Amino acid sequence: MSEKTSAKRPSFHHGDLRAQLIRAVRQLVETKGADGFSIAEAARVAGVSSGAPYKHFVDRPDLLRAVAVDGLNRLRERMTLAAAKQNQGALTAITAIGVAYVAFAKDQPGVFRLIFGLTDGHEKSDDLKQAGERTFAVLLNAVAEHVKEGPSSPAVQETAYLMWTHVHGHAFLSIDGKRREEKGRPDDSYYVERACRGALASHKS
Amino acid sequence: MSEKTSAKRPSFHHGDLRAQLIRAVRQLVETKGADGFSIAEAARVAGVSSGAPYKHFVDRPDLLRAVAVDGLNRLRERMTLAAAKQNQGALTAITAIGVAYVAFAKDQPGVFRLIFGLTDGHEKSDDLKQAGERTFAVLLNAVAEHVKEGPSSPAVQETAYLMWTHVHGHAFLSIDGKRREEKGRPDDSYYVERACRGALASHKS
DNA sequence: TACTTAAGTGAGTGACGCTTACTTTGTCAA
DNA sequence: TTGACAAAGTAAGCGTCACTCACTTAAGTA
Numbered sequence: 001m002s003e004k005t006s007a008k009r010p011s012f013h014h015g016d017l018r019a020q021l022i023r024a025v026r027q028l029v030e031t032k033g034a035d036g037f038s039i040a041e042a043a044r045v046a047g048v049s050s051g052a053p054y055k056h057f058v059d060r061p062d063l064l065r066a067v068a069v070d071g072l073n074r075l076r077e078r079m080t081l082a083a084a085k086q087n088q089g090a091l092t093a094i095t096a097i098g099v100a101y102v103a104f105a106k107d108q109p110g111v112f113r114l115i116f117g118l119t120d121g122h123e124k125s126d127d128l129k130q131a132g133e134r135t136f137a138v139l140l141n142a143v144a145e146h147v148k149e150g151p152s153s154p155a156v157q158e159t160a161y162l163m164w165t166h167v168h169g170h171a172f173l174s175i176d177g178k179r180r181e182e183k184g185r186p187d188d189s190y191y192v193e194r195a196c197r198g199a200l201a202s203h204k205s
Numbered sequence: 206m207s208e209k210t211s212a213k214r215p216s217f218h219h220g221d222l223r224a225q226l227i228r229a230v231r232q233l234v235e236t237k238g239a240d241g242f243s244i245a246e247a248a249r250v251a252g253v254s255s256g257a258p259y260k261h262f263v264d265r266p267d268l269l270r271a272v273a274v275d276g277l278n279r280l281r282e283r284m285t286l287a288a289a290k291q292n293q294g295a296l297t298a299i300t301a302i303g304v305a306y307v308a309f310a311k312d313q314p315g316v317f318r319l320i321f322g323l324t325d326g327h328e329k330s331d332d333l334k335q336a337g338e339r340t341f342a343v344l345l346n347a348v349a350e351h352v353k354e355g356p357s358s359p360a361v362q363e364t365a366y367l368m369w370t371h372v373h374g375h376a377f378l379s380i381d382g383k384r385r386e387e388k389g390r391p392d393d394s395y396y397v398e399r400a401c402r403g404a405l406a407s408h409k410s
Numbered sequence: 411t412a413c414t415t416a417a418g419t420g421a422g423t424g425a426c427g428c429t430t431a432c433t434t435t436g437t438c439a440a
Numbered sequence: 441t442t443g444a445c446a447a448a449g450t451a452a453g454c455g456t457c458a459c460t461c462a463c464t465t466a467a468g469t470a
Contacts, residue, residue, distance in 0.1 A: 017448080033324035035240045040426060049450050054428070056448090110324070116381055117322055119238035119315070132383070158391075161384065165396070169374025176321055178337070179366065186363075191370070198403050222417080245457060254419050256460080261417090265458065 018056040018066075020046045025067045030110040034117060039063065061118075065125050068118060071111040072131040075104050079138045089145040091196065097139050098167040098192035105171035112175065139164060147203060159203045166195030223261040223271075225251045230272045235315040239322060244268065266323075270330050273323060276316040277336040280309050284343045294350040296401065302344050303372040303397035310376035317380065344369060352408060364408045371400030 024045040028037035039060060040050045057063040082100035086093035105112040118128070137151065143160045144151040151157075170191045173179050229250040233242035244265055245255045262268040287305035291298035310317040323333075342356065348365045349356040356362075375396045378384050 015448095034322075036324075038426060039428090050426085051428080051430090051451080052449060060427070113322060113324065116377065117239075117318060119241075119318065136383075161378075162396075162399075164383075165374035165378060166371050166400075167374070168378060169370035169372070172321065172377060173366075173370060173373060178341075178369075191367075194367075194407070195371075202399070220417095243457060244459090255457085256420070257418060259459070 017046060017048060017052060021053055021056065021063065022067050022070050025063060026070070026108075026111060029067065029114055030108060033110065034064070034114050064114060065118065065128055067111065068115045069128050069131045071108070071115050072128075072135050075101070075115075076131075076135040076138055078104055079135065083138065083142055089148075091146060091200075094139070094142045094146060094163070094196050095189065095193045097142055098163065098196060099189050101167055102171045102174065102188045102192060105175050109175040112171070116172075136160070136164070143200075146200070147205060149205065155204050159199050162199035162202075163196050166198070167192055170195070222251060222253060222257060226258055226261065226268065227272050227275050230268060231275070231313075231316060234272065234319055235313060238315065239269070239319050269319060270323065270333055272316065273320045274333050274336045276313070276320050277333075277340050280306070280320075281336075281340040281343055283309055284340065288343065288347055294353075296351060296405075299344070299347045299351060299368070299401050300394065300398045302347055303368065303401060304394050306372055307376045307379065307393045307397060310380050314380040317376070321377075341365070341369070348405075351405070352410060354410065360409050364404050367404035367407075368401050371403070372397055375400070 021042055024042040025037060028042060028045070039053050042063075043050050043053050046052075053063065057066060078100045079097045082096040083093045086096050140151045140156065140160045143163070144153070144156050147156060147159070149156050170179075170188070174188070226247055229247040230242060233247060233250070244258050247268075248255050248258050251257075258268065262271060283305045284302045287301040288298045291301050345356045345361065345365045348368070349358070349361050352361060352364070354361050375384075375393070379393070
């Protein structure tokens with residue numbers, strides 16, 4: 001009776017259910033949209049009874065939040081990696097972060113939308129807020145190094161926010177299909193670079 | 206038995222159920238989020254049985270889409286009105302449109318998110334696509350008049366898209382609470398004006 | 411006045427969110 | 441080694457929801 005589901009489980013105890021549920025939800029959200037998935041289905045994918053998820057998550061929003069946190073962490077990894085490949089403090093490091101951001105959005109639009117679509121008082125969750133701030137900090141630090149100021153400087157924060165705004169808007173409209181990609185039109189990196197230069201142009205040290 | 210619900214209905218036939226359901230859903234989406242509402246509850250608010258909505262909408266996504274179309278129309282109205290108060294072709298007309306856009310997002314974040322959060326093949330719906338394009342056209346026309354070109358000019362489209370990107374990003378991050386409003390920080394109109402000027406600066410006629 | 415039809419009702423179905431009582435398993439102190 | 445405990449699973453059940461279907465109501469029209 002342990003092999004009838006898609007996930008094989010050698011013992012009664014799963015051992016890794018929490019992580020596996022997050023993975024399952026990620027897939028489902030990507031294929032069916034954020035409200036097209038069900039906890040029951042995720043449990044089925046993980047090869048576990050429909051009540052099992054509640055040993056790890058208090059309710060549906062809690063599970064979704066965990067998926068969002070996981071997504072933010074993976075996004076941050078990508079951004080960090082992209083920046084690390086460039087010279088520290090270089091403009092290219094900043095734009096690489098933006099390009100990675102847009103790439104993530106296009107790659108996993110379901111999770112991306114989930115991260116920015118949590119309406120149910122998502123700010124009351126500390127870990128989500130922290131994951132968000134740590135991700136933003138990657139950009140913040142890159143900008144700080146470029147202009148040779150501290151990341152807590154108001155001017156740096158303002159400039160970084162401006163970049164984020166522009167890149168985020170482009171990313172969102174892109175995955176929403178508002179931006180029809182036609183030949184002859186600039187690609188993502190053009191918009192990202194433009195956004196970064198534009199924000200830096202008005203940076204008041 | 207007709208007065209036990211919140212909406213009074215003089216006759217058996219409602220007469221205006223479709224519009225009233227959209228209104229009810231709008232309220233519910235605003236207070237409970239897009240997935241916190243139920244068709245059954247909307248029907249209750251409208252004072253009608255749980256099966257009645259299906260005489261007007263084929264299913265849940267269809268109803269949500271109608272709410273989104275309604276929202277886009279109201280957004281367009283606001284934008285048009287804001288532009289009309291300024292001189293035709295003036296930069297202030299363009300920025301007024303952007304300010305109206307951000308104001309709408311902050312005013313009705315639930316509907317705003319709904320408009321840009323429809324994942325379930327929202328592009329297959331013609332009326333939604335049309336409503337979106339007509340709304341974008343308001344900005345397009347304002348830009349066209351400002352630079353004295355036709356709205357179908359690729360350069361105009363590019364510039365307008367750039368503005369939209371920036372303003373949309375700011376609007377979205379604002380309602381998501383990513384942007385903590387502190388005293389001493391620029392307000393919405395600053396960002397909007399900045400976005401418009403920035404986009405126009407690189408406009409190649 | 412009879413006919414047609416749009417727009418309601420209300421009961422029923424299966425899925426889902428979540429709870430509860432119970433069972434299985436690993437851990438760790440005696 | 442054992443036995444108590446806690447963590448993590450199961451199965452059944454409750455209320456709600458999306459959606460369907462057979463039926464009823466009322467309004468327009470010939």
